[in-house]
Amino acid sequence: MSTASPSFTLTGWSAWHPALPDADAWLDWAARGGPLPAGDGAPPLAQMPPLLRRRAHRSGRMALQAMYDAAPGDDCAIVHASRHGEVERCLGLLQALAAEGTVSPQQFGMAVHNAIPGLFTIARRQPLPVSAIAAGRATAWAGLVEALAQLADGASRVLLVVADEPLPPLYQPFADEPQAPFACALTLAPGTQWRLDWQADAAAASAETAAATVLRALLTGQGCRWRDQGRRWRLEPTA
């Protein structure tokens, strides 16, 4: 099985969380272990023109900040992985629909799962290919599989963006993993630095989020395993 495992090289990363202001803070978090801290707030997103920035709410601003910091080139595809997407915005739309019978066209347009990377490509005037993925608790892994598939298909670079915000209070009873506002953007290129594989596995689910598990592995250089939804994922450095 390992002979067929897709591989890649990480050529850059950026990440945003309200309590982790710079790369050193992220490396420290990765080395220390433990979940991402809870937190609140949104990045200023000063790089984005105000007329476009006004369209992005917190979860989108986090993802956009990570994308701006990653500064993808014109040869880069974007894979946007988010379990819940613009969940606060979607809840607001549903509530408006129930209460008033009409929804805001602007909010509706921005509730689409690929709206945030789309907004980024408009703001940067870069017509990059965009894919958007949600796959339950395994969303970060599914994003990685999609990114590696695109590399295997000839893409020279893929920017894998993983972003989620805590569920709104109304949905909290359904929360099944740690909640923290967080986004990261990983630049992946063809290479053999890391190897991904997965297999069926019914063992107990990992407690940590897939996104935090993957990011910690990449920042520390140490492999990781993660289980849920009947599958075991493994990301290992090849060296």
Add this chain to the structure above:
Amino acid sequence: MNPLHDEIKQLIIHSLNLEDIAPADIDSHAALFGDGLGLDSIDALELGVALQKRYGLTLSAESEETRKHFASVAALADFVEANRTK
């Protein structure tokens, strides 16, 4: 200062989430879309919904008339004045 102009400017700023823009920054006679304020087609839809809710107007998305009414704050104010039902 025409109070209806000011009211419509407030409605535009609020419904379109225009950060850091005050009513005084919007010229009543300048183009709202394209080169003027820089609003786009999604903003036009949003503004149309806001105007319908606030003033009880009926708008046709496709008509050339509607395009003229949305040219500027002053044009919108004339349209609202003539057609409002609330």
